[in-house]
Amino acid sequence: MAKKLVAVVKLQLPAGKATPAPPVGPALGQYGINIMAFVKEYNEKSASQAGSIVPVEISIYSDRSFVARLLTPPAADLLRKAAGIQKGASTPKRTTVGTITRAQLRQIAQQKLPDMNANDIEAAERIIAGTARSMGIKIVE
């Protein structure tokens, strides 16, 4: 059936732990899509990645049907794992909370490239390096 796209919403949620509460309810409720069907689908698909943040892209159509597609984990999540830290710095310009190597940066950029607004690996690396800087993670050679 020909379906007209009316909205695209991305949500970052803890894998396997989506509920109809915010942010899911307010983000999707306005479109009249079956929230419980989304929650069930997301939790089923992301259960294997428990403990990670797994973003999901929801395309909503004019007949109030929708498609949910899991995306790669956010760069911040990958950076935290690579640097071996729990959370980013609250004053990133002053504090360094961890370090990653150039090779680790490139690896994260490569993993994220399919879901990023970047045309090439260099641009992807730049964006992720910016995220690292704002989290207080230093990139070392």
Added chain:
Amino acid sequence: MQTTSWLEIAVEVDPESVETVAEILARYGYNGGVVIEQGWIAGDEGPEFQYDPHRPVWLRTYLPLDAQVEETRQQIEHALWHVHQIRPLGPIQTRTLAEEDWANAWKQFYSVMRVGKRTIIVPSWLEYQPQPDDIVLLLDPGMAFGTGLHPTTRLCLNLLEQLVQPGQDVLDLGTGSGILAIAAAKLGAGRVLALDNDPIAVRVAQENIDRNRVGNTVTVAEGSLGVGQAMGHWLSGDFGPPEPDPALHEHGLQATFDLIAANLIARVLITLAPDLATALKPGGLLISSGIIDVKEEEVAAAFTAAGLQPIARHVEGEWVALVHRRI
């Protein structure tokens, strides 16, 4: 947790800062959740789209309005101030939201819906007293498929009401929720084959067929016709090489039908035109829908070339449904 309302924190950022700001919001937001609303550009047909890298992106997170909310809001503001030193960032916008029963609130968008002259679509949480002539379809809006709200589905339901004769063999190609197959069965079709090349559709359709108690009449299976077998998902556009595959016979059904309902999209109908014609008995009818008006001529030409004769044409908005007869 008992909350009565929520504070929404929203901030506009450029696409390159999305990850950074989302990370901060996730640190403080309820359940680590963040909403990302990015501009997009729709494809010309079907579900494709591209993100628009030139438009700003809105990020949102939610805090329960409790004793700590002001402190948390200040922490977010503080963290975003640091980001603002290196990246452009809009001001933080807040608004309060009342707690809602989000698990059920979406149901308010649905009601008992009359389609065509006799067909009524009833969601499972509503009650309906059918009139003597009514064809009642019990359908819940699900994940991958709607519930007859779309004009292309309405056009098909209207035509099925007019065209299904008792005892006919009917094919519903691209069945989705199963709505057209179920309608055909309730309108008196003898046997209905419902095909979809999406396994989720097949599962959802089977549930709806069981709910409507038409399992004796309707067989649902994953598959397509002829070249459609090599097409991947209907809407993916990945048509692959045309390799005819007699998959229909695997389901033990005659591959010839009195009536076919094909609620697809124009380019799929064009690709499948010869296979649709072959699958009809001589004199059999094809209902084709999902045709956007600008593609109508192309579809009609493909059907004529495949030996089908135009019988009727119905329009709703920009959508066209055609009826053809196999000569």
